[in-house]
Amino acid sequence: MRVLHAVTLHSPTHAFGGPVRVALNLAGGLRERGHEAALLALGEGFGEPWPTEVEGVPAKLFPARRILPLGFSGMTSPALLASAGRLVRDADVVHVHLARDLVTLPVALAALRAGRPLVLQTHGMVDPSGRLLAKVLDALAVRRVLRGADAVLYLTPYEREGLDAVVGCPLPQAVRLVNGTPAQEARPAPQGPPRILYSARLQARKRPVDFVDAAPAVLAAHPDAEFVVAGPDEGERAAVLARIAELGLADRFTVPGALSSAEVLAELRRAHVYVLPSVDEPFPMSVLEALAVGVPAVVTHSNGLAKDVAGAGAGRAVEPGPAGVAAAVRELLDPAAGAAASQAARALAAESFSMDAVLDTLLPVYRAALDR
Incomplete structure (x- = not known):
């Protein structure tokens, strides 16, 4: 199965935080199980040569351009937007780590237009908001992609309630998926000062x-x-x-x-x-x-x-x-x-919170999306 994970930004400092970590963990876990998983994102802060993989996961990173003074929401890449249709058509499943921004929203819309199975994961980033920009984006795109997705993944009941509120009705395709982390060796017994x-x-x-x-x-x-x-x-x-x-x-x-x-x-x-x-x-x-x-x-x-x-x-x-x-x-x-x-x-x-437990929940979601 070819799975494309789209997230807003990857940088050497991990400035975008948890969503990128989740995307990389899921993609790495999928690859260990024999699937073809890749990362699509803006990139920022890298020197030459531009990276083509991140932690063993093939990555298509486009140089970020800040077009609006809105933090991550004001970043995009014309080249990424131009390539989105082709990239989603090459995937069996498009998994978008959705935010109200000019990266993940266009990729999700491209997947809908191409008729590709679409799974959204919002990480608490899409919630009811009174801000003007949020209202505009909700009206233009957010509600459309939430309703059109084959599955919408949420972490907590609170996040699920917020997503339902954004859409204006319960999302029948909502699925709870917790975050997971790869197994690590135990740290040695702490030494020295606390x-x-x-x-x-x-x-x-x-x-x-x-x-x-x-x-x-x-x-x-x-x-x-x-x-x-x-x-x-x-x-x-x-x-x-x-x-x-x-x-x-x-x-x-x-x-x-x-x-x-x-x-x-x-x-x-x-x-x-x-x-x-x-x-x-x-x-x-x-x-x-x-x-x-x-x-x-x-x-x-x-x-x-x-x-x-x-x-x-x-x-x-x-x-x-x-x-x-x-x-x-x-x-x-x-x-x-x-x-x-x-x-x-x-x-x-x-x-x-092992990756095996998370993937055991996620893979049936992907297969159901493919069947639909």
């Missing part, structure tokens, strides 16, 4: 400043603790650095910027605890990656993985804010509690 890691985009909703503000309470119990704030800047890096300076903690923090996949994995293998203090996070890949390595995770109750993490004992789910984060980190830095949570994290990732 190392607490945040590795995600530095944006307001993810609350990296809460991570910084939790540090004094952790340091009161563990004066030698070290903190890492890693990830591409989406507006919060200056606030993070300013808060570190205000607290006088420059010697306790490392802020390395965006990391490659290999560098993220290396940081996880050194970490005692992983923290994602964001609110209303649908299903974060960074937490799944931490669990797979055996790093206990601290998340807030509105995180889509909160019940799984807390129920399995793979970390802690807390109220938003630095106080809850600090208390949870201090609990998990107890050697016995940390070891138990690490073992539970590995078990949870393997049993509930």
